[in-house]
Structures are given as C-alpha cells and as structure tokens.
C-alpha cells in the first residue's frame with residue numbers, strides 16, 4: 001500500500017460520534033486519574049502509531065494544535081501523512097512548541113520539562129503528552145492520589161520514561177504549570193493530569 | 204436553530220461543528236487538569252441570548268453523546284422557560300433522552316442549583332456561569348486578576364469578606380460565595396446559593412463550568428477539595444430554614460419563598476422541584492397538606508411547587524425553543 005492510500009485509510013468511520021466517544025473516555029480518564037477507560041478500536045493509523053493513540057489524536061488535534069512526534073514516529077512518513085490528512089495539525093519544530101506530543105517510545109523520550117509547561121498566568125498553554133504503552137498493568141505499580149481520586153488508585157504502565165517518578169514529582173512542583181499525560185494502551189487509556197501525585201513505586 | 208427542510212445533517216450533532224467541539228474539549232481537559240483555573244476559550248454564537256446560559260450549553264454540546272440522558276434545571280426547577288428551552292434544544296439537535304429525575308441523568312446542566320439528590324460518579328454537572336471571575340467586583344482589569352491568580356494573591360477577597368463582617372456582623376454573601384479549590388485557585392461557584400457549596404466538596408461527580416459571554420471554562424474534578432473562604436472567628440455557614448418545605452416536609456434542603464397572594468401570604472417550598480415531587484409521590488413522607496393548609500388555605504395544597512414564576516428570574520422569552528414533547 002502506498003503512502004497516499006495509507007494516509008487516507010484508517011480514520012474514524014463515524015467522525016462525529018467516534019470523536020465524542022473517544023473524548024468522553026479521555027475526559028473520564030483525566031477526571032479520574034488511574035482509572036482505565038476502555039476504548040474500542042476506532043482508528044487504524046500506520047505503525048508504529050497505535051489505534052488508541054491515533055484515535056486520541058483524531059479527537060483532539062487539528063490545525064490549531066502543533067503536534068510533536070518522537071523520533072520513531074518522526075521517522076515514518078506514513079505516520080506524518082496520516083496525521084496530516086486526518087487532523088490537519090502542523091508538526092511542532094520543538095517539544096516546547098507542541099500542544100500535543102505523540103511518543104511511541106516513552107522509555108527514550110526527552111525530559112518532561114522540555115515540553116511546553118504553560119506560564120504562571122496561562123498554565124493551560126502546556127503540552128499534553130500522548131504516550132504509547134503496551135498495557136497499563138504489567139509495569140512497576142504507581143500508587144496515585146490527588147484530585148479525581150477518592151483515596152488512592154493504582155496503575156502500572158510498563159516502559160515509562162527514565163526517572164519517571166522523580167520527573168513527575170518535579171512536574172507536580174511546577175503546578176499550576178506542567179504537562180498532562182494520556183497513556184494510550186491497546187483497547188484502553190488512562191491519564192495522569194499534573195495534579196496527580198505518585199505516592200510510591202514498587203519495583 | 205431553524206431547521207432546514209431536508210435530508211441529511213441539517214445541523215451538526217449537538218449543534219456545534221467538530222472544530223469548535225475539539226477546541227472546547229481541549230479547554231475542558233485543561234480545566235480538569237488545573238482545578239479552579241479559568242481556561243480561555245473561543246466562545247461561539249449560540250441560537251439563544253447570552254443570559255440563557257450559552258457557556259453551559261456549549262460545554263454540554265461538546266461532551267454529550269447519543270447515549271446520554273440530559274436533565275436541565277433553572278434555580279432548581281425543570282420546568283421554567285430557560286430549562287425547558289435548553290432541554291428541547293438538545294432533544295432536537297442531539298436526539299438525546301431527557302429527564303427531570305436527577306438519579307436518571309448522566310449530564311445535568313444547571314443554572315444556579317445543585318440537586319438535593321446526591322450525585323454519582325456516573326454523572327457530570329454542567330454549570331451556566333454569568334461572571335466566572337470571583338475577583339472581578341474587586342478588580343475590573345483582567346490583566347490584574349490574572350496576575351492575582353498567578354501569584355495566588357487573594358488578600359483583596361479576604362478584605363471584602365471581612366468588610367462584610369464589619370458591616371453586618373457576619374459574611375453577608377449568600378450567592379456566588381467564593382471557594383478555594385484544592386488549596387490553590389479561588390473560584391466562583393457560579394451564582395448558586397452558598398447552601399450548595401458543601402455539595403461541591405469531594406463530589407463523586409465531575410463539575411464543569413461554562414461562561415459564554417466571558418469565554419471561560421473551568422472545572423472541579425471529582426473528589427476535589429472545595430473550601431468556602433471564611434475566618435476562624437467567622438466560620439462559613441450555610442443558610443438554614445426554620446421550617447420544612449410546605450409541600451413535602453423536607454428539612455435540610457434549600458427553600459424558595461412562594462408568594463401566594465398580594466396580602467403577604469407566602470410559604471417556603473423546595474427549590475429542587477424534582478426532589479419535592481419525588482417526596483410527595485412517596486406516601487411515607489410527612490406533613491404535606493397540613494403544612495400547605497396552614498400556610499395559606501385550601502386549594503393551594505394541590506398547587507405544584509413549580510408554579511412560582513414570581514420568584515424566579517426567568518430571562519425574557521425570546522421565542523426560542525418550544526418544548527417538543
């Protein structure tokens with residue numbers, strides 16, 4: 001299949017309703033950090049972009065939102081063509097310019113503080129990071145607390161960024177500035193907004 | 204929202220185009236991530252005047268899906284012009300199910316009340332907000348209030364509340380009573396009676412706030428601290444009523460005064476009409492009939508609690524949205 005065909009295929013079958021369903025899953029996940037929100041396969045982007053991450057991008061990104069791609073995604077012309085065709089989003093030149101960042105390999109990703117953090121007066125002008133993870137249960141356990149969490153919640157995504165817990169603590173300390181994470185797993189997603197604190201991390 | 208005559212997609216699902224929805228959805232996510240912070244957004248013209256809650260309508264339109272069940276209240280009532288119009292609007296443009304029962308709704312759009320029936324994690328409460336900036340009456344300049352929020356500089360607000368105490372011997376603010384969210388942002392809870400402030404604290408439901416004219420969206424996630432500002436020697440207190448609802452006998456609910464005649468006859472009834480009707484439908488609830496009789500004579504006992512237009516600040520009727528039932 002050539003790039004042109006690949007870039008046209010694989011969008012939402014029902015754009016209005018699919019986008020709404022994906023958004024509600026993200027909204028619920030952002031409002032209740034650590035909960036795993038199921039998501040049917042609604043998009044079929046070219047590899048290594050996953051169905052879930054692709055669906056998140058389709059529901060949130062457009063020509064107003066520069067998107068940054070990590071090197072594995074950056075290297076794939078079909079991925080760029082697909083995102084361009086379906087969202088119209090321009091590619092961000094640097095992480096600091098990005099409204100959204102798609103990260104296929106979180107383990108090797110740039111530091112969280114390299115992305116847009118927002119300003120003290122406009123903390124919303126920050127990057128939302130969409131991390132592709134293989135699941136939400138097989139990695140080191142993250143015990144979470146903060147707004148949206150009644151007592152604590154638990155999530156265990158594998159392959160997270162280096163020194164993630166320490167980086168996340170620094171992200172917390174920048175509040176109200178900071179980045180928010182969407183963890184895109186096959187068939188589901190979860191979120192870590194900047195308010196979520198990681199209590200412990202078992203090995 | 205004049206429907207065009209034919210065929211497919213005479214209007215977008217839930218009225219707004221998808222580009223607008225995406226923009227509002229992004230603002231909602233930022234609002235949730237920064238509880239109590241007012242996220243600017245590019246508010247759209249809606250087919251109703253600003254006083255009708257266009258901010259709330261845009262938020263609802265951006266989150267609602269075909270499986271949702273929508274309830275709309277205005278000062279606690281489901282049947283005022285404003286509530287009826289908004290409900291009819293979404294019935295028409297989103298073909299969603301609507302309800303007046305709090306427990307059955309997945310989205311509740313509200314003008315200035317939080318239902319008496321406890322909300323659940325499966326529900327989203329959307330507030331219509333006229334003036335989102337709690338510091339606006341103290342400082343008219345947006346650049347300055349933004350700086351105050353940035354620096355967490357809320358001294359002026361405390362001074363204002365303390366002046367209340369100096370003048371009235373207590374904090375006289377009863378509506379739009381300012382709160383602090385998760386120990387950081389001071390937020391306007393919208394002009395809800397302060398009676399409802401405690402319901403915002405650690406609510407299982409997500410709370411979203413939309414201000415159309417002022418172009419702001421903000422949020423309180425579930426299980427988030429919402430603390431009404433007060434002073435050690437003058438702690439925050441909710442309104443109390445020295446009599447129960449005249450219709451259903453409910454205590455510890457918010458009551459509206461209903462004028463019965465022009466001779467000063469009046470009674471106090473539940474502001475939340477669904478709550479009141481539910482209780483009256485339940486034969487075990489006490490004292491209805493007797494109360495109403497005492498309050499103003501026969502016949503009135505059968506008057507629905509919702510016939511209280513005199514007290515409800517309905518916006519002018521602009522002919523928009525007839526109930527399509």
Ligand SMILES: [Zn+2]
Pocket residue numbers: 448449450451452453472473478479480482
């Ligand atoms: Zn009652």
